Amino acid sequence: MESFFTEHHASLVQLRREIHQHPELGFEEFKTSEKVKTILTQLGIPYIDNLGETGIVATITGQQQDNGRRIGLRADMDALPLQEKNTHDYASNVAGCMHACGHDGHTTILVGVAQYLAQHRDFSGTIYLIFQPAEEGRGGGDRMVKDGLFTRFPMDEIYGLHNWPYLAAGKIAVLDGPAMAAGDRLAISIRGLGGHGGATPHLTIDPVRISADLITTLHTIIGREIAPLDQAVLSLCAIQSGDMNAFNVIPDTAEIIGTVRTFKPGIQDQMEAAIKRICAGVAATYGADISVDYQCIIPATINTPACAQFVRETIEANFADGTLDTETPPTFGGEDFSYMLNQVPGAYIFLGSARHDEDEPLHSPHFDFNDDVIPTGAKLLTVTALNALER
Incomplete structure (x- = not known):
């Protein structure tokens, strides 16, 4: 042969x-x-x-x-x-x-x-x-x-x-x-309230600031809610918000895209639930609207x-x-x-x-x-x- x-x-x-x-x-x-x-x-x-x-x-x-x-x-x-x-x-x-x-x-x-x-x-x-x-x-x-x-x-x-x-x-x-x-796709949409970044920032619900808090908080799931030995990856790979030429304009919206990787269906479900719960909590904290589109693209x-x-x-x-x-x-x-x-x-x-x-x-x-x-x-x-x- x-x-x-x-x-x-x-x-x-x-x-x-x-x-x-x-x-x-x-x-x-x-x-x-x-x-x-x-x-x-x-x-x-x-x-x-x-x-x-x-x-x-x-x-x-x-x-x-x-x-x-x-x-x-x-x-x-x-x-x-x-x-x-x-x-x-x-x-x-x-x-x-x-x-x-x-x-x-x-x-x-x-x-x-x-x-x-x-x-x-x-x-x-x-x-x-x-x-x-x-x-x-x-x-x-x-x-x-x-x-x-x-x-x-x-x-x-x-x-x-x-x-x-x-x-x-x-x-x-x-x-x-x-x-x-398993390869999951995560899309987070944040809707706040834009405005002037110098004169009236206190009247805005700033999606850029919310994104920063949300990204930091989501990355605590692995190691605090998911045991390290259970093996999971969360990567937030792209963020879009505002206009790079508008240095003093707080935008209305922000979008975050990422992926979740797991080996066990139970851990996959736990990751999805934790992400949605944290997004709801951050939305309530800042008075924003945050929606989560979580799609299970490929099984393990x-x-x-x-x-x-x-x-x-x-x-x-x-x-x-x-x-x-x-x-x-x-x-x-x-x-x-x-x-x-x-x-x-x-x-x-x-x-x-x-x-x-x-x-x-x-x-x-x-x-x-x-x-x-x-x-x-x-x-x-x-x-x-x-x-x-x-x-």
Whole structure:
């Protein structure tokens, strides 16, 4: 198997760089999905498309007597609204759009799996290859589930991976339970009463002052209401109020935008309740009106412990000693593979991709997927699926 992916490495790198050069945002992956469908057709692998708008599900059935087992493998296809700053010859040719998270690599890895399985069908059961759109905050995983992913393609287990530039290339990590956090969106609107900042500030209800008090108070929730060991993040990332050219005008309104990250649903609920209570209290203190729009965007990505243990055993049996990493912690980044794990047992795997200690992080305009890990990722998903069919 390893020699197969080594033999096809060059062509897979070429595919990855073609996808990188032509990035598409969520639900707009028309060229990417056409490229994937063309390859699947050439391989003789049947598929359905337009599931979750631009999503694809390919079906590979083993040639041995069917054992009734059904395993899913998933990769995401979308890019980010970001201007690339790399200068290599395959840099994005779409202004304001780039593959800054490695989804071009994930798609390529799953294509590599398809190439191998098309030629090696000596197994029992069925493997589904899921090419998902719109992972980057647009709800592609949720859309595929709602469009009947698991009713049309029942699965016993599902697996996915993410390249991880915070872990050395060649290393692989899989966690029990929470792997990535729930991602919530928080929007706070403050309405006060504007006026003259010099002559009559005492007649105003100053939303700028209220914002300062509110931001400070909200940041006391973690560590005072949420126990430190319960792990939560609150980041208030943007504030807008007034006009920078109006140095003596107190505005009427202010807006604060942020995010909340948690691993446990109970802590998520506690954070929402505390934020709303504090906002109501500050509003009453200053005589302002404060509204809170709290949206649960992405649930936490929680691995099934038995599936995570199975993947660890698969890594130890099929890769060199030292490949399995046991030190990688959960991350407060979000991942909408969580919608699929909420329906079917499975695990999300971190594929180490760091070339050195100064690799660019995910979502950087200088990020570029490490092509060297394509064979490792393809082998990992392939042996995971084949072994899972025999469980």
